[in-house]
Amino acid sequence: MKPRNKLDNKISFTESVWEATKLVPFGFVTSYGCLARFLGRPGASRAVGNALNKNPYIGVVPCHRVVRSSGDIGGFALGAKDKIEKLKKEGVEVRSNKVEINKYLFNF
């Protein structure tokens, strides 16, 4: 959620999404829904995707490690192809544009 005034130092929902994503280790993945639950907003999976899409810290926030709960790759600002390549470089198997979510999922 967006800060309402100058004294509100709490980070916004969007920023908290970026911070939480940083916690996902190399070689693991999480889902938009998992992140939403972790942040205390179980129904905000879609909003999580929006936040990552606006992430200005490409290279700092490993947003490529966030995939769909179904295992489908999901979106990526620089293109799904890049997202898949990045995952493969980390040892995450991607077959038919899907990952075995149960096998690589990082439990917060």
Place this chain on the structure above:
DNA sequence: CATATGACACTAT
């Protein structure tokens, strides 16, 4: 304040 948007999730076909 009202609508629209989108890197989603879930259920039912």
Place this chain on the structure above:
DNA sequence: AATAGTGCCATAT
């Protein structure tokens, strides 16, 4: 397995 419809929710306009 793949698709379609519905609900969701933070932001943008």
